[in-house]
Amino acid sequence: MIRLFKHYIPNAVLLLALFDFVLLVTAGELGWIVRAWQLGITVGDIHERWVPLLIFAGLVQTAMVAVGVYGSDALRSMRYAGARLLVAISLGIIALSAVYFMLPSHTLWRSNLFYAMFIAIALLLSIRFLLSGLLGTAPFRRRILVLGAGARADRLRKLGDRPEAGFVIVGYVGMSAAPPVVEEAIHRDAIANLTRYVDNLGVSEVVLALEERRNALPLKDLLRIKTTGVHVNDFSTFLERETGRVDLDTVNPSWLIFSDGFSSGQMVSSAIKRMFDIVASLALLVLALPLIIVFAILVKLDSKGPAFFRQVRVGLYGQDFSLIKLRSMRLDAEAGGAQWAAKSDPRVTRIGKIIRKLRIDELPQAWTVLKGEMSFVGPRPERPEFVSDLEEKLPFYAERHMVKPGITGWAQVNYPYGASIEDSRHKLEYDLYYAKNYTPFLDLLILLQTVRVVLWNEGAR
Structure with a gap:
């Protein structure tokens, strides 16, 4: 494995990613050549368009990471990889439209992108077909x-x-x-x-x-x-x-103390994280405000009670804070006390099922991020009633509160929705890994993979 910014990447994945980048640049150039041939003009020197070609390859590959093209399932199944590649290239082309709008002097023709998209799909599927029987063999x-x-x-x-x-x-x-x-x-x-x-x-x-x-x-x-x-x-x-997790069955305090990690308090990393949270939460609130208003009205019409609800959660250093979300359950959902959410939970309203499935109920949390009580990336904050019980039953549970809680996290992109002590134990192992190995690079990786979780509705309940 290759260690990149304290996070390990399998050799086969890294090699495949390098092949993909080269093939994406090739697809962009071939698309240019095809279009130039159709128009009857000279192709010109590739050095004149290397910037838009690199932008094309970089954005499409970023979309590939986001939708799970480099996940274990995609590496083993051509059908799975093909579906993810189609989505990734489509998202990449959409992102390119926005980038090219802001950088009009570094753009490829739209017809060029049309050809490059299909050429890229063919090349990327071909390299997977050729390497599918090789990536898992002894040399790798x-x-x-x-x-x-x-x-x-x-x-x-x-x-x-x-x-x-x-x-x-x-x-x-x-x-x-x-x-x-x-x-x-x-x-x-x-x-x-x-x-x-x-x-x-x-x-x-x-x-x-x-x-x-x-x-x-x-x-x-x-x-x-x-x-x-x-x-x-x-x-x-x-x-x-x-x-990608800390194994609670074998770990001990001395290992946690003397092993490499737990440097999230470094000044530069913390400053970068906070700056991103401020910019991203402001942008999200502005862009999502119409959507929040529409669904707030629908929530209000669908069931009795307020459109939003506040709930006390445990945050950084064990301090309580108030989290705000769109209401997705009935007002009497916890009349008998705090309880875990269950699969096909009868307490969820009709609109609540939709907003929970699409994660729209999470959007108001951007305000909590802007205030500095949460971050975009970090362990999901739990309720005080659950935390007191979990700290008694799970070793090192309090250590997850040494980093700011987040809307999404390493546990959320690696483990399906959990609503039990055993699920909390598995998620804690991922949370400890995040707290121990935090870098801005890991945050970026989690944010990208959150796209996969949302698009394919992984873990929603």
Whole structure:
């Protein structure tokens, strides 16, 4: 994996993205050539239009990221990838129209874009067809040796068996006298020289999956392996990198304290985040105001009660704040006390089903962002009634309040809507990953992937 701004990107995805960018530039140029041939004019030097070609490729590829073209499902299914590519290129062309309006001196002809769009679809589908059987093969998967043969090693085996896994486990080494869970494991005593064994297998990384680390770390072996250039990783760090979440089953306070991360308080990053929140929330409020007014009227006509409702949520450093949304439930929705939202919740009104499905009920939260109580990106704020219960049942739950809550977040784009303690546990793992690895780049990635969540109605309830 390649680490980019503290976030890991699989080698296969990065390679495919580079191919795509080159192909998008090629599609733009071929579109130009076709149109020039139709008009009977000279093609001219490509250097004269490299700026609009790069804008074309950059915006279309940004749309591809936003709609999930580089997700695991799209990498495995041509049908899935084709549908996402069509949407992405359409969104890219719409975005280009706006950019070209603001930069009229750096535009491609509309007829050029028409041809480039179809050429791009053909080229992008072709490269996926050619590489579909190659991206998941050994050359693109890291070779891992697992030290351990217990339950943790078995978890790694199951993780490596997934089609989208970026690694392949080439061996297991049992390090204790306990009966192995992974039966094919070789005991350490059967290996004369572990360093040579690692070299013979062509291992690129060794992962510690010991059940009990106290007085069990093979320090001499690990030191020799490390000095040969092979990366050595502990179990929790490896899982964090491969899954994009902090594993609550194995993590401990010392790992959180000494591991890299939790730098969201840096002055520059915080300033960039706040500046974006102010500009984006102002723009959203202005653009969405007519939509908010229309649905506020519909909410008022559909059921008794106010169009908007305020609700206390827990924010930064555990401080309470008031969140405002369009009302989507009946007034007596919580007559019996606070409760989780359920699938096909009978408390949701007719208009409420529509605005929740389209996420329109979330739009007024831009005002909360403008006030500085929320951010566009961050862990979703929970109600105090739920927080007090979750802090008792889930370890490290309070740590998610060390960053400002958001309208969308890493958990929202990676995990479907959850309404239980177990769902909260899974979402907490993603929230901790975000708090630990926050950068403006990760915020941008989350905002782009939120487009996918909204377009395909993922997780709405």
